[in-house]
Amino acid sequence: MRPVRLRNYLAYGSNDVLGAGSMAVISGWVLIFYTQFCGLSAGQAATIFAVARVLDAFASPMIGYISDHFGATALGRRFGRRRFFILAAIPLLPSFALMWLPGQSFWYYLASYVLFELVYAMEIIPFETLAAEMSSDYRTKAKFAGSRILFGQASAILAGFLPLWLIEALGRDSADTFFYMGLIFAVLFMVTAGMLYLFSWERHGPGAPASPPAGQHRSAGPLDALKALYRNLFSTMRIRAFRLHLGMYLGGYISQDVFNAAFTFFVIFALAGTTAVASGLLGTMYIVQFVAVIIAINLALRASPSRAYQVAAASFGAGALALIGLWVMGITAASHMIWLPIVLAGLGRGALNYIPWATYNYMADVDEIVTGTRREGSFAGVMTFVRKATQAAAVAGVGFVMQAGGFVSGAAQQSHGAILTIALLLGIGTVGMLIFGVFISSRFRLSPATHAVLMREIEHLRTGARTPTSLEAQAIVEDLSGWRYDQLWGRNPLVAEGQTGGDFGEPVNAGR
Structure with a gap:
């Protein structure tokens, strides 16, 4: 096994500028962009996410399955079965900026969102396999995960503050703010993907042949291949550690998706803030998350990931409920008291971001003792699909519930019923998913010792x-x-x- 150096950790981690950065931008701003600046209703915005997830149900698992088997092709042998897809995605990453062009129709926003989601899957799924490809050591994998999440949190800080900085630079709060943000992030995506390709490598699973043995059955056509694909992917759910890992992952990430989707609306309409104020609060929260990741890395290396998860969930839940408490007491976003829930939420969210991805790197090891093969691509395909599907479901769900609660797109003021709906989403929606994740974590026993x-x-x-x-x-x-x-x-x-x-x-x- 090749030695892993600092440049490899940095190159691997930097690619989460795409992984976490794009998701932070989308979860935090796309619903505001669609409803407040593009004239779409909350229901139309939710429909965009729903359609994209139906298509992604086929695309993400297919990419993971193909990358597991791509090493037998000429391109796979030349560029790598994983790294080929990373290289091919680089010129397509500017599609992120196209999502944020103002003044377009519903169909344009649907097509541009789906396009970026497909490019994202093409790059991120192979990327998520590389830590397990490059090392089998627990501590090395934990450092890969830590580097990834640190870069992801740094990009989330940028996603939080960038709209504020652009509003100040442009002198106005407009849709152009989001387009320039999309351009900046698209350039960063291309640079970090290039660094990942240059400073990563792959390995072949021990004992696993590059191509099936002679006489082994192969799927005869596209339908058979699709059946084989989903049979392989659903088989990952028969690994107990992976099932529990997914439960923790969903609890930690869906809670954040619901919170992010509702937060800006809550600040503007419940706490009498502005888009710029919400941007500053989000950016500050992401700074706290960055610090929390550093703490979580040390805890995960020395103690049980499940215990660290439970502490993080309690902190995040306390922050969400404290925000609701400020609203009930009539305190606005201009009060200094706003920083207490922001810090509490940030500390919890940072650890919740790190822990599932740290434990994910060991799922292929658990699978190997069951199957005798290495299937990093299949697990990455499931993880990426689940991540994108749950994020879209959370954002779409927030959109549909807000619309049902009386939210009016583009309005400067909202009714009490609409504001109450937003507050319930932020509080009950967030805490409910955290409780689910904590329950699952109590049964998860993967640790450095085990x-x-x-x-x-x-x-x-x-x-x-x-x-x-x-x-x-x-x-x-x-x-x-x-x-x-x-x-x-x-x-x-x-x-x-x-x-x-x-x-x-x-x-x-x-x-x-």
């Missing part, structure tokens, strides 16, 4: 062994994988079904 046991058992099974090194090791890997020990290393229905459909390569224990 991961070390997992990796030792993988090496033990690689020698041809069929029994565990100890009863304690057996209990740990069975808890993480959700399978009995005698079913591990390819001796289970999951691999048998995958081979029948042509989804898996030959397991590494073949013939033993």
Whole structure:
């Protein structure tokens, strides 16, 4: 395994300017842009997100599946089965700026949003596999995740403050603010994707052939290939650690998506603020998140990720409820008291951003002890689809609920019913998802200690062994994988079904 140097950590992490930066811009500003500056209703804006998710249900998993199998092609051998897609996406990333052109129709905004979402998936899914491709060490992967989230938080800070700076530079609050923001971020996306391509590499899974063995079944046509794709992807849900990981991920990220989508409206209409004030508050919150990530990295390296998750969720939930309390007491965004909930929310959100991505890097290891193969692309495809689908569902849900609550697009003032709806979304919607995530985290037992046991058992099974090194090791890997020990290393229905459909390569224990 090649040594991982500082430039590799920085290049890998910088690509989350696209991953987290674009999502921060979209979740924080696109609903405001569509409804307050482009004349779309909240329902039309929600429809854009819904249509994009239907298309992405096919695109994201397909990209992950293709990247897992792309190494057998000439282009895959030349540029890498993952890195080819990163290189190909670079000239398409300016599509982000096209989303923010003012004065267009509903159909234009629908098409431009879908285009960027497809380009995003094309680049991000292969990117998410590279930490596991470049190292198998727990601490190294944690550092990759930390670098990624630090860059992501830095880009989120920019997403928070940039509208404020542009409003001050342009001397007015207009749709042009968002277009210039889109241009700036599009340039950053291209630069960071180029750095990622130059300073990353790939590995082949141990024992996994580059192409299927002779005589192995292959899907005959597009329909069979699609069936094989989804069979492979749904099989990731049969890994217990991944199911729990997704639950924590959804609790932490959907809570933030709901909060982000409602926050600017809440500041403007409930706390008597402005777009510029909301921008400054978001930017400050993201600065606090940056600090929280640094703290969370140390906690994740030394302690249980689940305990750190629970503390972070409590802090974020307290911040959201404190904002509602300010509104109930009639305190406006101009009060200094606004900074307490902003700091509390930021501390919690930073850790919630880091912990799921830190634990994600180990999911392919848990899967390997079950299947005997490396399927980073499949897990990345599921993660990206789930992330984009849940974010769109959260933003769309906020839009539909706001419209049902009486929100009027473009209005300078909103009714009490509309403001109450926004407040309930910000409070109950956020805290409800956090409670869900905390419940799931109480069952998640991956830690530095259990991961070390997992990796030792993988090496033990690689020698041809069929029994565990100890009863304690057996209990740990069975808890993480959700399978009995005698079913591990390819001796289970999951691999048998995958081979029948042509989804898996030959397991590494073949013939033993």
